[in-house]
Amino acid sequence: MSTPALQEGTSKPLDSAWVRAQFPSLKLQVNGQAAAFLDGPAGTQVPRQVMEAIQNYFLTANANTCGAFATSRANDATIAAARGAMADFFHCDKDEVVFGQNMTTITFALARAIGRELKAGDEIVVTTLDHDANVAPWRALEEKGVVIRQVDIREADCTLDLDDLMRKITSKTKLVAVGYASNAVGTINPVAEITKLAHDAGAMMFIDAVHYAPHGAIDVRALDCDFLVCSPYKFFGPHMGTLYGKRERLLQFKPYKVRPAPDALPDRWETGTQVQELIAGIGAAVDYLAELGRRQDASAKDRRSALLAAYRATRQHETTLLGRMIEGLLAIPKLRLFGISDPKRFHERCSTISIRIGDHNPTEIAKFLGDRGIFTWDGNYYALNLSERLGVEQQGGFLRIGLVHYNTVEEADRLVAALREFARR
């Protein structure tokens, strides 16, 4: 199986100054120091375009949908525009885009609907590398007698054990649920090829792209997956979730819904009144990325091309920071880095790094950094199977450093210097 690739290809250097100027919260100071937001994997900061769109919703479009008056029509138009933006983001049709509360809630609802059609003995494949939100909703179907088979990892580099995966996909497999990228150690999985394996076995493919979305462009047509989920608050938007579903799949399964709600796509999957103001923000987040893409590549005419240009620049920028940070981290005594560290294999990972230093509890390190204005995350970040498998769960898990496109070389260097100081104490 070949290795996956993010948007490789050269781009002019990311216009970091313009990017940072779009994010007002990056100016925050903590204890007299500039805040360094290395907590992106738990939720990114938001550009002013998103804040303005949310405010504008309340000023001009605050009504429920499908009413016969101006604000309701404005709301309908805003939701339609956001759906169009997400269709460009996923590379699908508008009626294949579903909005929801967050990835976890969407996945539980979808699993429940799919579970209606499954029988005892049917199998679903999940992985040890995944966030629990791509495990627990499928495991909930064990109540019906569905058999869950969990694919192991290769411990040395925290990649999926693809031989194990091939063994676990059988003629009984109905669905394969795999993450696009690990929110703990940054590994990118070869999801296009896994989709092919799933389809060859007659199974559906469900991809959790929550962690991948800020780092690489998603193309559901090229992947040919049946479902893919991601959460806009991880790619510079508001706290919501979004689902792509192949039209025939969204029609095939029956969601739990109220009788008067439309049965057409995508409405049948959008239970109750949506957080409409945040849907407005989702459209603006995608448009922010497209604006970045057009700045990076003036020849990008349509929104999809602009998004690809934004991700090319993002990828290049993040890889530079990743290389510099990993080199600095590996020079710190007693530091253990989980996952791929060889620059020649950076195309197999994104810029999310998990470490431990000696026996120190990661919370202690996160606090040390937090006091210096450097925001990182500690614990298992709900990648519970992985922290258990790597034997760190009982010791407080990992410390996670997340680099996204608004982070800088200075921030990477500051983090490494602070960890060096921590390790010297």
Ligand SMILES: Cc1ncc(COP(=O)(O)O)c(C=O)c1O
């Ligand atoms: C890889 C991954 N999957 C799923 C989730 C859950 O997403 P949500 O918070 O939208 O339910 C997260 C959240 O951290 C995640 O990182």
